[in-house]
Amino acid sequence: MIDLYYWTTPNGHKVTIFLEEADLPYTIKPINIATGEQFAPEFLKISPNNRIPAIVDRAPADGGEPISVFESGAILQYLAQKTGKFLPPDLRAQVEVMQWLFWQMGGLGPMLGQNHHFSQYAPEKIPYAIERYVKETSRLYGVLDERLANREFIAGNYSIADMAAYPWIVPYELQKQNLDDFPHVKRWFETIKARPAVQRAYAKAEDLNTQPTVSEESKRILFGQGRRSASE
Numbered sequence: 697m698i699d700l701y702y703w704t705t706p707n708g709h710k711v712t713i714f715l716e717e718a719d720l721p722y723t724i725k726p727i728n729i730a731t732g733e734q735f736a737p738e739f740l741k742i743s744p745n746n747r748i749p750a751i752v753d754r755a756p757a758d759g760g761e762p763i764s765v766f767e768s769g770a771i772l773q774y775l776a777q778k779t780g781k782f783l784p785p786d787l788r789a790q791v792e793v794m795q796w797l798f799w800q801m802g803g804l805g806p807m808l809g810q811n812h813h814f815s816q817y818a819p820e821k822i823p824y825a826i827e828r829y830v831k832e833t834s835r836l837y838g839v840l841d842e843r844l845a846n847r848e849f850i851a852g853n854y855s856i857a858d859m860a861a862y863p864w865i866v867p868y869e870l871q872k873q874n875l876d877d878f879p880h881v882k883r884w885f886e887t888i889k890a891r892p893a894v895q896r897a898y899a900k901a902e903d904l905n906t907q908p909t910v911s912e913e914s915k916r917i918l919f920g921q922g923r924r925s926a927s928e
């Protein structure tokens with residue numbers, strides 16, 4: 697059984713998508729990041745970076761003590777290795793998946809996150825910052841579009857690379873992107889959106905969080921963070 701420490705954000709959706717696709721039993725442990733639950737000492741033991749998602753696998757493959765994992769890319773890789781699903785064993789095919797997974801983790805996610813921040817949440821509209829991240833978002837969509845021009849999924853077969861990227865494309869309108877400009881991304885996006893497991897994953901999010909709007913208090917919690925002291 698997997699415990700999933702989760703909130704209803706793109707990085708959270710990556711893991712519910714995997715768990716639904718692989719049909720693995722799991723329990724959601726909600727961590728409401730808008731109210732500061734990510735700072736609870738018990739959660740920080742599992743996720744020292746005070747971010748969701750994180751998992752605890754209570755039945756690891758080696759039969760030993762429970763294993764906890766934070767960072768969505770590491771979680772996807774762990775679950776893929778545990779189940780033998782969505783990460784091909786063949787060396788070359790695996791490299792294809794892993795480089796695109798890291799591309800998502802190091803590029804697509806962080807850059808689109810900054811796009812969301814400066815376009816929607818920053819207390820002042822800074823045209824330079826908005827333009828910088830909207831343009832970088834377009835560039836990354838362009839890279840993905842080229843990649844998908846001659847393959848159905850990012851690394852050939854449907855894989856953890858697709859599960860990592862898809863939730864970040866869902867808010868494309870907020871990111872000031874038009875999917876008609878990226879026809880291969882559009883086709884890929886519609887294909888993944890139609891998958892029953894993906895629909896189940898997003899339905900879980902809707903059940904949990906009926907108020908996804910970010911209040912002024914949650915902005916303070918999320919965007920006012922500085923260094924935590926070790927004694928806190």
Ligand SMILES: N[C@@H](CCC(=O)N[C@@H](CS)C(=O)NCC(=O)O)C(=O)O
Pocket residue numbers: 705706707708729734746747748749766767768769917918
């Ligand atoms: N690189 C991390 C990023 C995780 C992350 O940024 N999570 C956000 C939600 S999408 C979060 O938990 N934010 C809480 C906070 O900023 O305190 C991952 O992919 O797991």
